[in-house]
Amino acid sequence: MIALTIVIPAFNEERRLGATLARVQAYVASHAELASRTVILVVDDGSRDGTVALARAAAVEVLSLPVNRGKGAAVRAGVLAASGARILVCDADLATPIEAFPLLAAALDAGADLAVGSRRIAPTITIDQPWPRRWFGRGFRVLVRYGLGITVRDTMCGFKLFTRAAAHDLFGDARIEGFAFDAEILYLARGRYQVAEVPVAWRHVEGSRVTLGRDVMRAARDLVSIRLRRSRAP
Ligand SMILES: Nc1nc2c(ncn2[C@@H]2O[C@H](COP(=O)(O)OP(=O)(O)O)[C@@H](O)[C@H]2O)c(=O)[nH]1
Ligand SMILES: [Mg+2]
Numbered sequence: 001m002i003a004l005t006i007v008i009p010a011f012n013e014e015r016r017l018g019a020t021l022a023r024v025q026a027y028v029a030s031h032a033e034l035a036s037r038t039v040i041l042v043v044d045d046g047s048r049d050g051t052v053a054l055a056r057a058a059a060v061e062v063l064s065l066p067v068n069r070g071k072g073a074a075v076r077a078g079v080l081a082a083s084g085a086r087i088l089v090c091d092a093d094l095a096t097p098i099e100a101f102p103l104l105a106a107a108l109d110a111g112a113d114l115a116v117g118s119r120r121i122a123p124t125i126t127i128d129q130p131w132p133r134r135w136f137g138r139g140f141r142v143l144v145r146y147g148l149g150i151t152v153r154d155t156m157c158g159f160k161l162f163t164r165a166a167a168h169d170l171f172g173d174a175r176i177e178g179f180a181f182d183a184e185i186l187y188l189a190r191g192r193y194q195v196a197e198v199p200v201a202w203r204h205v206e207g208s209r210v211t212l213g214r215d216v217m218r219a220a221r222d223l224v225s226i227r228l229r230r231s232r233a234p
Helices: 015-027 051-057 071-083 098-109 132-150 162-172 181-189 210-231
Strands: 004-010 038-045 059-064 088-091 112-117 125-126 159-163 195-199
Touching: 004 015, 015 051, 015 098, 038 051, 051 059, 059 071, 059 195, 071 088, 071 162, 071 181, 088 098, 088 132, 088 162, 098 112, 098 159, 098 195, 098 210, 112 162, 112 181, 132 181, 132 210, 162 181, 162 210, 181 210
Parallel strands: 004 038, 004 088, 038 059, 112 195
Antiparallel strands: 088 159, 112 159
């Protein structure tokens, strides 16, 4: 039985992914309860660099999307293909170290259906993002809280653990393909699943794939569509 699938979305990550896979593989190998019961699944989001070759050389599973669709689309494809009893979604830059995994696992052991890494409960950020990203994050959080009524304080941290049942249900229902996808997942989870927000260490890693112009406009538009779609639903 596969206990854990680690889904890593990757878009042109040949520079950052190698070190991440080495660290995740070493972590899995050194934990008896994970070794041989864990699958690492890299979801290549239409990369045009050496991401796929690098992942294959590291002997992890690879799911390749033919064209770039966005982080949300990549994570959804990976989650829906994952067979682990639990599914960890983590960014290719490992901005939150894999050593934070047991904190999220403990929240699921205690009854949560999903545990989201958070940078906003306690001060956990060691290297912060550049100021334009901080300001974008602030605006986004306000919209998510007051526009969608989501009380989770940090929806965007790229380190989340789900039970497979919750993940397949939520991602099966989700539509957002860009960066606002975690807001949609948490919106869909409201009143249906128990969500734990767990403080995790986080540091800004150079080489972010987020472009402020395109990705931010898309995220704003997507927040509106999350709201509209649900208000039309029966
Ligand atoms: N920006 C972006 N990231 C993507 C896309 N598809 C997958 N990803 C992955 O989503 C994660 C985003 O992390 P990162 O770029 O570090 O974002 P940041 O830490 O929020 O600045 C990385 O693992 C990316 O490789 C995409 O279309 N655009
Ligand atoms: Mg990052």
